Amino acid sequence: MKMRNIRLPRRAFGALLLGVAALATLATANAAPSTSFSVTGAVQQPKTYDAAALAAISNTTQTVSFLSGSTPQTHTYTGASLWNVINASTPVLGSNKNDVLNRIVLATGTDGYRVVYSLGELNPNFGNRPDLVAGAETINGVSAPLGADGFARTTAPGDVKGGRYLSNLVSLDVRASGSTATGIGGGVSTSFSVSGAVKTASSFNLAALQGLTSVTETVGGVSYTGVSFWDFLNKTVGLSLDPAVKNDVLNKYVVATGSDGYKAAFSLGELSSDFGNESVMIAYSADGQSLGTNGFARLVVPGDVKAGRWVSNLVSLEVLSAAAAPVPEPAHWALMAAGLVLLGVAKAKRRRG
Incomplete structure (x- = not known):
């Protein structure tokens, strides 16, 4: 099959240039300083x-x-x-x-x-x-x-x-948050699961928590013992991060769920030792005693004004990623440019017909 040279009408060629210019303009605008x-x-x-x-x-x-x-x-x-x-x-x-x-x-x-x-x-x-x-x-x-x-x-x-x-x-x-975890109808918890963007999805009970490196902190006159929330996520179970995404840890968050379905979200940026460095704890004892009706484990959040994020009777931790908000993609720009070219060709044909 012999290939023939294709010559675009002058107006169509002009439309092609306009399309390329539009593509370049959109690409530049996407990286330009914001105005709103x-x-x-x-x-x-x-x-x-x-x-x-x-x-x-x-x-x-x-x-x-x-x-x-x-x-x-x-x-x-x-x-x-x-x-x-x-x-x-x-x-x-x-x-x-x-x-x-x-x-x-x-x-x-x-x-x-x-x-x-x-x-x-x-x-x-x-x-x-x-x-x-x-x-x-x-x-x-x-x-x-x-x-x-x-x-x-x-x-x-x-x-x-x-x-x-x-x-x-x-x-x-x-x-x-998009959390899909459910409670267990309330009551005292005996274990919690870890799922989502982690290297090791697993379950932890009291013995498993006590086998980890412990930390102790006094909050409101009570001495809590447990494990660092950040170290638990980052070191014990490991976070699944995309090395191609700059600071991908800042695009993730964790949702804690209690046995009654109560939920609280934390950004990983808030918890990370490189960023917010908040000293949140997964506690398993208070003043040397079990947590009683608060379950075998609960979150302790020293910096909170009210204790709303102190999720008791912990049954689930989900590490989730925030999908990007809809923005124009380069492929869309290319389609727009191609559309301009085709429009130019069609108009040129009508004028010559």
């Missing part, structure tokens, strides 16, 4: 914020220090409380007790980088973390817009490293 972000998902009032709308919310200023690689950095940020921004859209909650604790928010930047926060860590009644959606920063006494970091970014005071200081914010997507 949306609050969407499981909320009653989706909102979009630009610089003026963000500045209209009650602002606060915070000075934070963190590591960028191995280099210490100190910045002063001005912005709105991340919780206040989310809460202004009124998250949709179920009828379960403290259902806000079974919700997460996925923050995404223009480059696709994403970070999970649990609503429990942000809520003033529980974790009360003072994270901001910041619109300006001060370095060495000079205040300026964020520039290449977009018009807004999130902050994470107390984080050891800067992985949760997400720049070029374009989306805050509120979601239910």
